[in-house]
Amino acid sequence: MTHFDFHFDPVCPFAWAASRWLIDRADAHHASITWHVMSLAILNEDQEPDSAEQRLQLDTSRRLGRVLTAAAEESGAEVLEPLYSAIGRRLHHRGDQMTPAVVAETLSEVGLGPGPAEAMDDASFDEALRASHQRGQDALGEAGGSPITGIDGHHFFGPVLTAVPAGDEAEDLFTALVTLGGTSTFAQFKRPTGAPPTFSS
Numbered sequence: 668m669t670h671f672d673f674h675f676d677p678v679c680p681f682a683w684a685a686s687r688w689l690i691d692r693a694d695a696h697h698a699s700i701t702w703h704v705m706s707l708a709i710l711n712e713d714q715e716p717d718s719a720e721q722r723l724q725l726d727t728s729r730r731l732g733r734v735l736t737a738a739a740e741e742s743g744a745e746v747l748e749p750l751y752s753a754i755g756r757r758l759h760h761r762g763d764q765m766t767p768a769v770v771a772e773t774l775s776e777v778g779l780g781p782g783p784a785e786a787m788d789d790a791s792f793d794e795a796l797r798a799s800h801q802r803g804q805d806a807l808g809e810a811g812g813s814p815i816t817g818i819d820g821h822h823f824f825g826p827v828l829t830a831v832p833a834g835d836e837a838e839d840l841f842t843a844l845v846t847l848g849g850t851s852t853f854a855q856f857k858r859p860t861g862a863p864p865t866f867s868s
Contacts, residue, residue, distance in 0.1 A: 668697055668699065669699075669818065669819060670701070670817075670820075671693060671701070673686060673815075674704075675702070675703070675813055676706055676732070676813035677704075677728070678758065679728075680863045680864045681827045681829070681860065681863065683759045684864050684866075686814070688828060688831050688832055690748075691837065692837055702747040702748045702751065704732055704735045705814075705815065706797070706799075706800045707812065708725040708729035709732075709800045727758075727765055733796055734750075734754075734770055734786050735754075736799065737782070737789075738779060740795065741783060742779060746777065750777050767784045767785070767787055770783075803815045808822070818844060819848060823855075829860060829864045831866075
């Protein structure tokens with residue numbers, strides 16, 4: 668049975684598209700997924716944001732990373748996927764501003780108490796978030812963005828998806844990535860990503 672490790676930043680639209688595809692195909696193939704939080708805010712902390720929009724995105728990255736870290740510390744790592752999915756539906760589909768009140772509602776939606784919402788502005792969670800982020804970087808072997816995917820222990824940056832593939836295309840991508848993940852000499856395959864994806868409700 669194939670096992671995936673999926674390292675994601677909750678604000679990354681490419682990771683969101685990849686995660687929706689991976690959940691669907693992993694279920695179809697009885698594959699397992701372990702979820703890990705990474706942080707674009709930490710990855711880019713030595714660089715000045717290009718715009719106010721990017722600054723807000725990186726701030727949201729750090730604050731939601733703290734929430735996910737706090738939730739996992741409080742309730743176990745198994746809460747990461749349902750909480751990420753609930754956050755992503757609000758953030759990427761509805762365009763909600765991720766305020767503490769919205770995050771508390773999201774936590775309730777997946778059966779968690781409101782406590783982790785308080786972590787949004789609590790820098791004491793940064794050390795654990797940084798450690799989780801670094802584990803993904805170490806697994807990759809170099810600095811890499813979101814997502815980082817491990818396939819039976821072999822880690823790659825990506826897949827960077829501009830939309831959620833469906834049908835034969837989704838299945839073909841799954842087969843191709845599992846094949847590449849098992850090819851010891853494979854290192855990288857890349858083409859321009861184009862515009863970030865948008866998602867309907």
